[in-house]
Amino acid sequence: MIVHQFNAAGSKARQDLDDAPIIRIHDLRKSFGSLTVIDGLSFEVHRGEKLALIGPSGSGKTTILRMLMTLETISGGRIEVCGEPLYHMSRNGAEVPADEAHLHEMRRHIGMVFQHFNLFPHKSVIDNITLAPMLTQGVARADAERQARELLEMVGLADKEASMPSQLSGGQKQRVAIARALALKPEIMLFDEVTSALDPELVEEVLEVMKRLAAETDMTMLLVTHEMGFAREFADRVLFFDRGRICEQGTPEQIFTNPAQDRTRTFLRKIIAAGHRV
Amino acid sequence: MGDWTGYLLLILDGAWVTVRLTVMGCALALVVAFIAGLGRIAPWAPVRWLATAYIEIFRGTSIFVQLFWIYFVLPLTGVALTPMQAGVLALGLNVGAYGAEVVRGAILAVPRDQYEATVALNLTGWQRLRHVILPQALPLMLPTFGNNAIELLKATAVVSLISLSDMTFQAQIVRSQTGNTILPFVTILVIYFALSLLIAAIMGRIERRVTRGLDGVR
Numbered sequence: 148m149i150v151h152q153f154n155a156a157g158s159k160a161r162q163d164l165d166d167a168p169i170i171r172i173h174d175l176r177k178s179f180g181s182l183t184v185i186d187g188l189s190f191e192v193h194r195g196e197k198l199a200l201i202g203p204s205g206s207g208k209t210t211i212l213r214m215l216m217t218l219e220t221i222s223g224g225r226i227e228v229c230g231e232p233l234y235h236m237s238r239n240g241a242e243v244p245a246d247e248a249h250l251h252e253m254r255r256h257i258g259m260v261f262q263h264f265n266l267f268p269h270k271s272v273i274d275n276i277t278l279a280p281m282l283t284q285g286v287a288r289a290d291a292e293r294q295a296r297e298l299l300e301m302v303g304l305a306d307k308e309a310s311m312p313s314q315l316s317g318g319q320k321q322r323v324a325i326a327r328a329l330a331l332k333p334e335i336m337l338f339d340e341v342t343s344a345l346d347p348e349l350v351e352e353v354l355e356v357m358k359r360l361a362a363e364t365d366m367t368m369l370l371v372t373h374e375m376g377f378a379r380e381f382a383d384r385v386l387f388f389d390r391g392r393i394c395e396q397g398t399p400e401q402i403f404t405n406p407a408q409d410r411t412r413t414f415l416r417k418i419i420a421a422g423h424r425v
Numbered sequence: 426m427g428d429w430t431g432y433l434l435l436i437l438d439g440a441w442v443t444v445r446l447t448v449m450g451c452a453l454a455l456v457v458a459f460i461a462g463l464g465r466i467a468p469w470a471p472v473r474w475l476a477t478a479y480i481e482i483f484r485g486t487s488i489f490v491q492l493f494w495i496y497f498v499l500p501l502t503g504v505a506l507t508p509m510q511a512g513v514l515a516l517g518l519n520v521g522a523y524g525a526e527v528v529r530g531a532i533l534a535v536p537r538d539q540y541e542a543t544v545a546l547n548l549t550g551w552q553r554l555r556h557v558i559l560p561q562a563l564p565l566m567l568p569t570f571g572n573n574a575i576e577l578l579k580a581t582a583v584v585s586l587i588s589l590s591d592m593t594f595q596a597q598i599v600r601s602q603t604g605n606t607i608l609p610f611v612t613i614l615v616i617y618f619a620l621s622l623l624i625a626a627i628m629g630r631i632e633r634r635v636t637r638g639l640d641g642v643r
Contacts (some may be wrong), residue, residue, distance in 0.1 A: 217542050247550070254547040265542035269560045278556060279546035331546065 165300075167230060169194045169335060169367050170215070175224035177210055184210050186391040187224070194334075195365040198388050199378035199399070202388030203414055212337040215369070216259045217250050229256050229334065255283075256332035262340040264320040266312040266327070273298070276327045282329070291330070298326035299345040302356050318349030322356055322401040329360075338362075338370045342377075350374070357381065375418055387411045429608070432599045436609060439595030440616050443484025446512050446581040446591065447620070451574050454524050461521065463530025469552075476525065483522035488583055491515045496587045512584035520577045524570065531565035532558055564636045571628035575621045592616060 168191035177185040192198055200208040213219045214226065217233070221229045226233040233240045236249040245253070268277050275297060277291035281367055286294070299305050302322035321341055328336060338357065342350045354377050361368060361381055372378050378385060379399040387395045387402060389409075395408045406412050466474030483491065496511040506514065535558050543553040585594035596609040603609075 214542075216545055218544055251547060251549065254544070257545075259545040261538065261541065261545075263538055265545075266539040267539065267542070267557055267561075279548060281547075282552050282556065283547050328545070 159258045163399035166190055166193070168227075169196075169229055170369075171225075171227040172211075172349050173225045173227075175211075175214070175226060176222045176247060177207070177214065177219065178222050181336040184391050185214075185222075188225075188392060190386065190393060190396075192335075192367060194367055196369065196407050197361050197368045197381055197383045200369065200371045200388060201373075201375065201384035201385060201402075201414075202394070206388040207391040208388050209339055212259065212369060212371055213232055215335070216257060216337055217254060228253055255331075257335045257337065258331055259339065260324050260328050260341050262320070262343050264312075264317070264324045264344075266320055266324055267309070268312050270312075271308070272304070272312070272315070274324050275312070275323060275377060276330050279327070280330050294330060295326070298329055299323075302326050303352070303357070316349060318343045318352045321345065322351045325353075325360070333366070335367045335369070338345065338368065338372070340371050340373065342374060373418065375403065375415070387414065389414070427627050428603075432603060432609070433612065435599055436592060436595045436612055436616075439590055439592035440507075440588060440613075440620075442584075443592040444580070444620070446509070446516060446584060446589075447574075447578045449513045450516035450520065450581070452576050454512060454520040454573065454577060455570075457521030458524025458528050461525035462532070463554075465525060465529045466532060469509075479518075480522045482524075483519050488515060488519045488580055489586065491519055491563055492587060508584065508587045508589040509633070511587060512589055515583075515600050516577055516580060519580070520573050523576075524573050527566050527569045527573070528562075531562040534565055535561045538547055560635075564632065567628060567632045567635065571625060571632075574624045574628065578620055578624060579617065 158400065170187075170192040170378070172191070173189050175185055186287055188211070189206070193391075200211065202208055210219060215233070219299050221234050225235065231253065232245070233241070233250075233253050234245050234256060236245045237243070267278070270278065271294050271334040273292060276295035277286075277288065280286040280291045280294065281288060283312065296305065296308065299308055300326055304319060304322055306321065307323070312323070315323065325341075336387070341357075342353050345353065350390070354374070357370075357377075358381060360366070368381075370378065370381060382399050385402040386393050387406075387408070389410050395402065395406060395411045397407075403415065406415065428479055461476045461479055464472045465480070467476070492511065492515040495515050496508065497508065499506065499511075539557055539561065540553065543557050548556070581591055582592050582593040585597070590598075592613050596613045599609040600606055
């Protein structure tokens with residue numbers, strides 16, 4: 148605000164930066180051997196946007212999240228995160244494939260929650276959460292623990308800090324995993340089918356946490372899910388994927404009540420037939 | 426029977442040599458196993474080739490041959506070792522080659538999920554290994570490490586071939602001096618067995634320690 152008063156031009160530049168897409172994907176391709184999973188995909192995500200990626204299994208949704216988290220390499224095209232190429236870097240003026248140091252730098256922007264939680268079984272709940280901030284951001288133990296307790300409070304597990312992951316239910320594990328990813332304060336959070344491995348009665352407690360997160364933070368979130376009811380409530384924009392491409396996109400309202408494409412309609416009908424709520 | 430005490434002391438002298446060889450051999454084998462085992466899965470190809478070559482050569486040739494090379498051939502290149510040094514080196518390198526495969530196997534047995542979580546949390550390569558992968562791989566290695574240590578104890582007898590008076594060597598001496606075959610060989614049988622029980626007990630303790638808190642996981 149102060150900047151705005153004294154330096155209108157600077158403020159304008161700042162404004163442009165905020166409006167620039169936080170993720171820019173251009174002509175992205177990914178194949179596993181002869182199988183093409185992502186085929187010339189392009190889309191942008193704006194800062195603070197909540198995006199739901201839906202579609203039949205094998206349509207490439209999870210692969211996109213994994214490529215953003217650098218868990219897969221790309222076969223072609225380009226990804227930019229926060230204005231910088233993810234898989235490319237410049238060296239002596241030329242653009243070359245990114246090295247591990249560049250990936251390490253870029254990963255600071257991104258956090259991920261996995262379908263199977265991936266908690267560290269040999270570490271207590273609080274140690275799971277404090278490990279990365281202490282190692283990668285040099286946060287002192289006392290500060291890391293204070294922050295971890297706040298996060299545990301937020302996900303409703305304040306009494307579980309000393310527990311081992313094996314003592315928790317699936318829903319509790321997933322909430323710890325969310326707290327662990329949040330501890331690094333990423334600008335972008337990726338949620339990969341985070342309720343798919345849970346017993347039905349435990350799904351709600353995880354979704355509650357995510358709803359609160361979406362409402363209370365301006366974090367950019369990408370969500371791959373089969374919970375259509377949740378996608379509808381959570382997302383600003385829904386991307387329907389089919390065979391490695393975006394088949395249709397729009398507001399939840401458009402996609403769920405009035406889809407334009409036959410394939411979207413067919414998919415949603417199958418999902419409803421399978422017992423998922425829309 | 427009075428003389429027997431003297432002979433028993435002779436065998437115990439040999440037992441002390443055996444114990445020293447075992448302890449130092451195991452220490453060397455452990456270090457070598459981690460270096461070569463990690464080398465086998467290093468991101469750099471030349472390191473992998475080097476580790477693989479070492480492991481295949483030391484698993485693929487007899488420990489007798491290795492000992493002779495270290496004790497008799499190495500001095501020709503100007504590196505002369507005492508029998509004890511040569512014995513420890515041969516035992517450590519031989520058993521370390523088997524241990525390297527144990528280290529590699531255990532690390533690869535840690536679920537891929539765990540590795541992916543460390544990437545998502547932006548840990549560096551070394552931090553991943555040190556804080557997440559090795560603590561989970563170690564409990565998988567220990568039972569086989571216990572076997573390897575006992576194998577090493579039994580293999581120490583080969584050093585008698587380079588004039589080191591270990592327990593087996595001393596028993597032979599006692600036998601040739603007294604003409605009694607049963608007593609010296611029963612004695613060393615019991616001592617070897619006691620030593621291997623001791624190793625098993627120590628490994629059991631370590632195993633319980635490192636798996637603490639992991640109950641219900643495996």
